Amino acid sequence: MADSKDYGATQCIACPLRKLPAFASTAVDPDFTQKLKKGEYKFATGETIIKENGATPHFYTILSGWAFSYRMLPDGRRQILDVKVAGDLIGIQSAMLATMTHGVDALTEVTACAFARDRFFDLFRYPEIAYNITWLASAGECALEQALLSMGRKNAIERTAYLLWYLYEKGKAVGLVKDNRLFLPMTQTQIADTLGQSLVHTNKTLQKLRRMGVAYINERELIVEKEDLLNELAKVDSPLPAKRPLL
Amino acid sequence: MADSKDYGATQCIACPLRKLPAFASTAVDPDFTQKLKKGEYKFATGETIIKENGATPHFYTILSGWAFSYRMLPDGRRQILDVKVAGDLIGIQSAMLATMTHGVDALTEVTACAFARDRFFDLFRYPEIAYNITWLASAGECALEQALLSMGRKNAIERTAYLLWYLYEKGKAVGLVKDNRLFLPMTQTQIADTLGQSLVHTNKTLQKLRRMGVAYINERELIVEKEDLLNELAKVDSPLPAKRPLL
């Protein structure tokens, strides 16, 4: 499943994510996290990190790279649920519910910190960690709610604007935005599967946003020209949380 | 906000929900839960239990009755996110993220056990409780994922069938189904807002399901005639968990 393993390549105490302003400084001793860490895994672009309907021996915190979670219907229709970047936790569901109800694929090369599933309950002996895990689960739920509102009640332009806004904000939080530019390794097929729209219509909607001078994607980069207009089109109701915990 | 309060009307140790097969017997001492409980609240039909974008002083476990969570757009469009029945936890989000990103309204008269928000973190000192809260958050996420898949990739018939299946299973779990009948206090407008469809088209789709002899709603009752066909139409991929924890 994993390409390579490199035990403890990154020391928790020296975790580069801790420096980012998006992450709350935690009360948890990094040495403790270090002990829980089972290793560091690398996944290739396009590789499946977690299988749908399977059980992983691990769950992960993404250290670097992009991934997405999805669900599929038997006939091949796919719905992308969320996009995952550095700091995001993936696979808790399998730890809680025994089976994964979604899969996770890598969009780029991904480095992830692995934690053992069979020691999952141990984490809850530490109130701060337990709290953080629940916090992240809640935030994930919140993101899904917004997506659901988008899919259910917004039209193509609003929905697409919302997704671009969301990705942009998410990128900002982990320091991936520079000069209104965000590296964005998603194809239009993947964007369509996130929006719950057809590829063709997604393409036309993106072009409309480009012609409106709001935002466009070029060479795997999202360029936001009018952030306030994007925001307005997106009908955003709640911004992303300013600080989030890091496991 | 709450209509009436009646401290400790129901003793946790005598909680009627514990008897239901859907709930796992917990390692948590009921006396302890009892101490955390801040009272029992009653909400009238149609009343708002938790305000969107507000902060509640409490979060709740529903003891009896039906409710739904939703998000609204500024122009009044509404998306219903989930339907809540006995045993469901509502309002954790506000406890975690400081503000509620969704509102919760009562569909019937609702009785709910209240827990104080300012003592929320205390709960995490007890690993079993912390674990249970996270479990419930994960399960909520899973339900939202299924809804998202439904909205994004299913057509009206499949989507409607899925919702009916979901409600039916949810009702079963808490012992509300008898003779293939489930008391279901939702109007077609509310069903439409759950499905992300227009009222008119929802009405026509429900009629199609009725004409197909699959299931129909009559006098606030959902009658499932062909459960297997409903299941097949719904394209269900993961069943509801057999056992869930009770806070």
Place this chain on the structure above:
DNA sequence: CGTTCCCTTGAGACCGCTCAAAGACCGTGG
């Protein structure tokens, strides 16, 4: 007996879908 809420039905418009095909770019192998 009027008002309100909910369900139902019809008709026409339009948003988004499917089908089809072509161009751009890229890596690979002959």
Place this chain on the structure above:
DNA sequence: CCACGGTCTTTGAGCGGTCTCAAGGGAACG
């Protein structure tokens, strides 16, 4: 070095699923 296949983006055309608008009937309620 060029031909080739693959992936991704773009464009056009026509269909149809779902929406909006409009209106009527039934039940509940004051």
